[in-house]
Amino acid sequence: MKVLIVDDEQHVREAIRLLADWKELGISEIYEADNGLHASELIEQVHPEILITDMRMPIQDGVKLLQHAQEQCPSMQKIVVSGHNDFELVRSTMKYGGQDYLLKPIDPVQLTEALRKAIQNWHKVDLERRVNQKRSMEINQIKPVYWDKVMSGLVADPPEVPSRIRSMLAEEFGEGVTAECRVALLSLASAGGAILRRFRDNRELLFFSLTNICNEFLRRGNRGIACRYWNSDHEILLIVWSRTEELPGLLHEINSGILQTLGSRLDIGVGSAQPFPAGAAESWKQAKRALEERNMREKNHWIHIGEERHQPAKELHISDYEESFRLALLSGSREEIASAVDDWLAAVGGLAIVTWKQVEEWREEWRSLIRRLGRRMDDSVDEEGEALAVPTRPAPLDPDGCLSFPEWGKELRESLEQLVREHNRAHREKGSMREIARYLQDHYSRELTLQDIANHFYLSREYISRRFKQEFGENLSDYLGRIRIGKAKLLLQNPHLRIAQIAEMVGYPDEKYFSKVFKKLEGKSPGEYRKSCGEGL
Known part of the structure; x- marks a missing residue:
């Protein structure tokens, strides 16, 4: 079972993660979003069974998110966590299928109780859906x-x-x-x-x-x-x-x-x-x-x-507008992205005949273009080197079965804006890892564990471990070890400091362990290194 936590404050999302025993509840996947728009995209991608959301957020608030979730996934169970005891917010929660309205600060008992109720409701609805589905299939x-x-x-x-x-x-x-x-x-x-x-x-x-x-x-x-x-x-x-x-x-x-x-x-x-x-x-x-x-x-x-065949008046290709889309992406401006998309749609709108086959070819061209642009914006490429995945959706049609230019334009803009968001997110993640690296350089003398660092930066240990290695090409512990040994080499040049003192000064309370790490990195013991420094002088 999957749950989606939505709140613009990271520490609130982290608190919700810590307050519930997810394994005991049978929830194996937890997703997060910092606004309603991002959450709506995740709902379409992962289809969570339970939604936990704040109500007042930037870009898109919780009311619109609940409305979207009710329209797209009516069986999804919805829990609202808010800092505002506001009647209108409560009414909106009930209007769009919310089961509970919890006030911040969050009470762990209330949260667990709300989750248990949501899980029971979902299983009940799912059972009814499957029974009806089976009956319909057998009848039809x-x-x-x-x-x-x-x-x-x-x-x-x-x-x-x-x-x-x-x-x-x-x-x-x-x-x-x-x-x-x-x-x-x-x-x-x-x-x-x-x-x-x-x-x-x-x-x-x-x-x-x-x-x-x-x-x-x-x-x-x-x-x-x-x-x-x-x-x-x-x-x-x-x-x-x-x-x-x-x-x-x-x-x-x-x-x-x-x-x-x-x-x-x-x-x-x-x-x-x-x-x-x-x-x-x-x-x-x-x-x-x-x-x-x-x-x-x-x-x-x-x-x-079959005999009635339409042929396009002229050829038109997405690639003819690639540079325009690339520049709009680099600008990071919604207005520039919208302008580039509008230019393309205007060109298509100038054609008297647009066939279904042509539309499908354009959409495949578009998917290739997005992947290509994603690779050129290197920060949007994941560790395997694959660019941003573009979901395959049916062509947007109006109620008459014709190509819907407004819906198509929205689809194109959203895919470009998503690429920009991925690009910006990658930069933010790099910034976070650089902050952690500076923290290690400033606090190398302390006893630091991965959990200490995770608590300090409000990030998970797994996330820090994975992203740090991607950014610096080595494990966090190896990076910290190199800093400590580098400082120790400087201190060893002072003959008045005992090796045990130096070990403790660079974050190793155990002298034997310090010597073992030093020799592994430098090929000689601390004493041998000190002796070689003295000979050099």
């Missing part, structure tokens, strides 16, 4: 998965023995299977955002829902079959073998059924009539091209016939 799954694979094979690998396929279909579906077929293609990539959000946690259920809606119409009069295309993670095939000339009208009825059930229509590509079953693959290719080459600038219809 009206054909064996075997037939999905068989029908997918018709378009992926045309049968060598058509008569055998026809015999199998006739046995399953009756004698209505004719010598001709048409293939229609329904792609989840063209589904509206509302549908994808609704089924985000269970894509399988979305496939079941759509194929069952389609089959309700196709089974009437034994017209054909709808099935999941197993060679793709987002396509549904509709193979029609009866009254193929009436298929466009039938698809309009199917789309109306999808609208009534799921609240949105979908674009459907249609191929031409071909011999069945050998020609199913060619009809599918035509249907796929019809979807890929439909015009995303305007919506004339939802059914796209």
Whole structure:
């Protein structure tokens, strides 16, 4: 189970981490964010079961975060921790599904009690969700998965023995299977955002829902079959073998059924009539091209016939604007980033025809550009040398299925701003490690442990250990040891200081251990080193 802690004050987040026995509660992953916007991004990435948030934060406050969490993850359990006993904040907490409102300073007993209740509520909701999901799948799954694979094979690998396929279909579906077929293609990539959000946690259920809606119409009069295309993670095939000339009208009825059930229509590509079953693959290719080459600038219809093909008026590439995006990133200015994005969108907006295939190519170009720019901004590259990962999302569409320029612009700006944040975060982390290095240089004579340093800087031991080695190329203990031995070498040149005194002065109460470390680093004992210094003089 995962929990997300959101507060703009680091010591508050650290306190919450320390006050609860997470292992005993069954929570294995803890994430942190210092504002609502960052938290919203983490919610989409890691899907935590429990959210603990402050209400008053910069950039985006807790009220907007709770609203976002309620819309995106209604099953998430929400606990508010605030320093303000404000009725409006409490009301907002309840409005957006908050279970508890705890006041700072945080009482460990109250926090643990709130977490236990949140965990119990989540398991209850999850159980109900899984029971309903299983029931829906059992009700809606009206054909064996075997037939999905068989029908997918018709378009992926045309049968060598058509008569055998026809015999199998006739046995399953009756004698209505004719010598001709048409293939229609329904792609989840063209589904509206509302549908994808609704089924985000269970894509399988979305496939079941759509194929069952389609089959309700196709089974009437034994017209054909709808099935999941197993060679793709987002396509549904509709193979029609009866009254193929009436298929466009039938698809309009199917789309109306999808609208009534799921609240949105979908674009459907249609191929031409071909011999069945050998020609199913060619009809599918035509249907796929019809979807890929439909015009995303305007919506004339939802059914796209294979013969109706749109070609872009001119070529336009993201790489043509790479320098503009790079300079905007280097500026770190939201205004410059927005201006660079607007220039790109204006260029796209000047095209009369923008095909789906073109949009997908641009989006792949964009992902490559972000990775490339991330590598050029070296601080945004992690220790394995991989640049900032860019999430793959469906293309932003408006309710009519057209390319949504506002949503696309928002997506582009967010990915650039995230890159800037990662760049700035890396610089801040380097600054923290340099502060720790200065602290070691100033306090080398003390008995210092990694836990002492972690407590002093309000950071975890694991984080300091990992980041310090990344920054300085050696462990913190080795770095401290070199400082101490360097100071000891200077002190050994004074013949009036005993070696035991020097050891204690540089942070080693145990003279034998000091001698062991000294010899390991210098190749000789402290006494031998002192003697060599005397000879040199």
